[in-house]
Amino acid sequence: MAPLEDLAAFAAVARHGGFRGAARATGTSASRLSEALRRLEARLGVRLMHRTTRSIRPTEAGARLLARLRPALDDLDQALDAVNAARDKPAGRLRLNVPISAARLVLPRIVPPFLEAYPDIELEVVAEDRFVDVLAEGFDAGIRYGERLEGDMVAVPIGPRTQRFAAAASRAYLEQHGRPRHPRDLLRHACLRGRFSSGFAPPWEFVRAGESVKPEVRGPLVVGLGGAVDLAVDAAIAGTGIVYLFEDWLQPFFSRGELEPVLPAWWPSFSGPFLYYAGRRQLPAPLRAFVDFVKQQAAGDEGVA
Incomplete structure (x- = not known):
């Protein structure tokens, strides 16, 4: 049986279309992911990825493996999230993609008290002016204004309305x-x-x-x-x-x-911005904690008003 770490590395590289994007999303190095993919291909005796200087994409065998592998990895993630949710304090990494204006005007009121309430969560915020596919780029959630929200995403008001x-x-x-x-x-x-x-x-x-x-x-x-x-x-x-x-x-x-x-x-x-994320049956514990925190803060602001 192939090591789970190598299988997860293969799935991440395929999902993000390359080693650099997968490395950013998984918090590891591109060289480590490349070695994991070589190890997996050697173990299975088949090439899983077509590699060129400009792109990397699954072979036919790789696509078949990926189709069966993704649901299993999703189930595993949900199982680990369920365990994490049972902890007294959620733990893990939370990655957000936000406009620079939100990093300056919205998050300063939210981030310090959130991290104080959840000391076991590591929050990574990437602020930029380009609009990205948060899931494809390995983010858990993003902040956008209404005209930039994808239709299949869940949106929660955040910051001034x-x-x-x-x-x-x-x-x-x-x-x-x-x-x-x-x-x-x-x-x-x-x-x-x-x-x-x-x-x-x-x-x-x-x-x-x-x-x-x-x-x-x-x-x-x-x-x-x-x-x-x-x-x-x-x-x-x-x-x-x-x-x-x-x-x-x-x-x-x-x-x-x-x-x-x-x-x-x-x-x-x-209208003010929204925190948005993919509608999943079960959110990762750090994201769930952040969503609940944002909702509670918004309710508190309404009560004060």
Whole structure:
């Protein structure tokens, strides 16, 4: 009988389409997974994977083995999860994929008390601006906004239920260039814009009394909507132009007087984010603990309100 570890390594490599993705998902090294696959193929006397410099995919024999193997591994995972759930404190690793905005604005209120309540859980958070298949990339759950939720996923509200986008600039900039009175006035201003790694540049939208305006703004700076967002904020503070971002992101700069609100009566509201995950009969114990914690925190916030 082939060792279970080697079988699990084969299934992980097939699921994630390569050694690197499988290594990230399983918390091991690509070389260790490669050795496990070679060991399994030698033991069975058959090639299980077609390997090229660009891809790796199951052979016909590998696909047949995988079809029978996946249900068995799922049953094993559920059995281990059931044992874990019976512990006084759930243990194990929980991997989340979240937007950078959620890592900055949503998780700081949740993560510290969650880890204090569950000291045996290791939480791994990957924050990025690209939208990924959380299951294919080895994550247990993700945080997304409603328009990005897959239809077959379970969604649980997390964080503020209503948020706003806000425009802001330094007092020096506004005194030199004038304060916009209508969103169309932004066409005459230097606007500091953002773009996702996919190339999509979200429009600046303003809403008031049923009127929606999306001016095609221009400006001297475009930043990646990820790690470079703070550069746009710093540039706005320095007087380079007007920035458009989450109100919660900009609030500390408003409070310190480093930035002034621009067109606040026009700031649009939108629904808050969701924690989403695959609907399974039994969730892994760390994920179940996190989901329950998020629900309890949301109920507590409603009670306070």
